[in-house]
Structure formats: structure tokens, C-alpha cells
Amino acid sequence: MKNYLILLLALPILSCESTTFEEISEETPVIDSITYSEDVKLIIDANCIECHSPGGISSFRPLTNYDEVREAVLETNLLDRIQRQNGEEGQMPQTGRMPQNLIDIILIWNDQGLLE
Numbered sequence: 001m002k003n004y005l006i007l008l009l010a011l012p013i014l015s016c017e018s019t020t021f022e023e024i025s026e027e028t029p030v031i032d033s034i035t036y037s038e039d040v041k042l043i044i045d046a047n048c049i050e051c052h053s054p055g056g057i058s059s060f061r062p063l064t065n066y067d068e069v070r071e072a073v074l075e076t077n078l079l080d081r082i083q084r085q086n087g088e089e090g091q092m093p094q095t096g097r098m099p100q101n102l103i104d105i106i107l108i109w110n111d112q113g114l115l116e
Contacts, residue, residue, distance in 0.1 A: 034105055034108050035115045036066045036070070036115065037116060044063050047093050048093060051094070073106075073110055073114060077090075078092075079107065
């Protein structure tokens with residue numbers, strides 16, 4: 001009888017399901033059309049401009065306007081470097097990987113044709 005009572009009391013605890021935020025949330029916001037001026041520029045300005053502008057440590061590859069960012073996507077390995085994990089050689093930004101949802105916005109922008 002005692003064992004039955006313990007089992008009966010433990011059943012609600014054992015039947016609980018644990019769900020993490022990552023499992024129930026969408027990683028990428030739904031955006032119909034991603035453009036440089038409305039979406040990508042904000043991400044670049046917040047994460048890249050410090051180094052990739054005149055006077056910055058990476059001023060040789062400026063990312064200060066649409067043409068420069070578009071060229072970096074098309075002609076350099078910008079998409080690859082922003083997707084690298086923290087600590088991986090060549091990972092950008094060097095201060096730490098951007099959140100995946102921001103990386104996804106840039107990747108979708110590229111897939112949609114790099115709209116200005």
C-alpha cells in the first residue's frame with residue numbers, strides 16, 4: 001500500500017514534460033522581404049562598423065554602405081565568416097558570434113537577391 005501511494009504521488013511529477021525556449025520559439029523572424037536599408041544595415045552597424053570603417057582595424061574592407069556590404073557578400077567570404085563559431089579561426093565579429101537570428105536575416109537577404 002505504501003509503495004502504491006508513493007507511485008501515485010510520483011506519477012504527476014514523472015509525467016511532466018520539459019520544453020526549452022529554443023524548442024518552442026522560432027529561430028528566425030518571419031519577414032516578407034529583407035532589404036539592406038531596413039534590416040541588414042542595422043545589423044552591420046551594430047556588429048561590424050567599429051572595425052570595418054575608416055580608422056577601424058579592418059578599414060581595408062569597409063562595410064559602411066550598401067555597395068560595400070553587397071560586395072563583401074558576393075566577392076569575399078562574409079557569409080562564411082559570420083557563421084563560424086566562437087573561437088573558430090576567421091570568425092566575425094571577433095568580439096563574439098552574432099545571434100543566429102541576425103545571421104539568418106543576412107543569409108535570407110542574400111537568398112532574396114541582396115535588395116537595397
